[in-house]
Amino acid sequence: MSKTLYKHLRLDVFPTPYCPGCGHGILLQALVRSIDEVGLVWVKTLFVSGIGGAAWIPSPHFKSDTLHTMHGRPVAFATGAKLAKPELNVIVVSGDGDLTAIGGNHLIHAARRNIDLTVICANNNIYGMTGGQAAPTTPQGGVTQTTPWGGEEPPFDICNLVRGAGGQFVARNTVFQVRNLIKTLSKALTMKGFSFVEALSPCPTHYGKLNQIPTLGDFQKRMKGQYVDRRKWDKMEGEEKKAKIPTGIWSEA
Numbered sequence: 612m613s614k615t616l617y618k619h620l621r622l623d624v625f626p627t628p629y630c631p632g633c634g635h636g637i638l639l640q641a642l643v644r645s646i647d648e649v650g651l652v653w654v655k656t657l658f659v660s661g662i663g664g665a666a667w668i669p670s671p672h673f674k675s676d677t678l679h680t681m682h683g684r685p686v687a688f689a690t691g692a693k694l695a696k697p698e699l700n701v702i703v704v705s706g707d708g709d710l711t712a713i714g715g716n717h718l719i720h721a722a723r724r725n726i727d728l729t730v731i732c733a734n735n736n737i738y739g740m741t742g743g744q745a746a747p748t749t750p751q752g753g754v755t756q757t758t759p760w761g762g763e764e765p766p767f768d769i770c771n772l773v774r775g776a777g778g779q780f781v782a783r784n785t786v787f788q789v790r791n792l793i794k795t796l797s798k799a800l801t802m803k804g805f806s807f808v809e810a811l812s813p814c815p816t817h818y819g820k821l822n823q824i825p826t827l828g829d830f831q832k833r834m835k836g837q838y839v840d841r842r843k844w845d846k847m848e849g850e851e852k853k854a855k856i857p858t859g860i861w862s863e864a
């Protein structure tokens with residue numbers, strides 16, 4: 612990372628706790644770059660996270676006020692903080708498990724109410740920090756510690772979920788599309804209303820190990836062939852559509 616960005620970080624807590632190849636570290640860097648780009652002022656900013664690997668992105672790494680809350684509850688805490696101090700930029704960073712399993716209700720109702728929050732979800736398709744259990748985002752057939760024969764249930768499409776609930780700005784990028792990801796984060800940070808960014812983040816240690824994608828490079832190869840702009844994806848059909856991951860912007864207004 613460029614030394615000019617060090618001013619945003621608590622350097623004494625580095626290196627991060629992430630396993631080798633975890634995409635959460637790439638998201639951390641992308642978020643710092645976008646914070647720098649939009650000139651976010653730390654004294655007017657509060658980061659809120661829940662429990663999980665992704666929740667460690669802002670806390671303790673960012674030189675900002677951070678609330679590291681209970682599992683599933685960051686959106687509820689963030690809502691309270693925004694109501695009490697509307698002048699704050701309130702930004703939630705947490706995982707797919709935290710935000711869509713135990714915290715799913717808070718997420719959809721904050722989107723429905725169009726509260727002026729930015730929510731960033733690092734989606735690695737698994738409960739990473741607790742050893743790799745299935746999440747509501749685990750793909751059908753995905754092997755995890757709790758689905759050793761492959762998950763049977765269809766996963767949430769989180770962007771469709773949040774958009775359907777009323778989220779104003781809704782977007783998805785993979786951490787491999789880092790320039791797009793930074794642009795998307797910058798838009799989300801500067802928009803009024805409920806903004807939601809899903810960052811697809813590989814987990815080689817838990818998901819990859821059990822699904823023959825053991826390294827970050829393997830994920831990159833696989834995901835590069837999968838992601839496609841959502842406008843193109845909308846026109847696809849059948850097996851071709853199923854094999855792809857739509858990325859881009861769902862809604863800007």
Ligand SMILES: Cc1ncc(C[n+]2csc(CCOP(=O)(O)OP(=O)(O)O)c2C)c(N)n1
Nearest residue numbers: 662663664665682706707708709738739740
């Ligand atoms: C009430 C409660 N239930 C369960 C847990 C255990 N727990 C901690 S983190 C976590 C899931 C984290 O998954 P995710 O949010 O996807 O983060 P990741 O580690 O994958 O980045 C779970 C189930 C907890 N801490 N508290």
Ligand SMILES: [Mg+2]
Nearest residue numbers: 706707737739
């Ligand atoms: Mg996860």
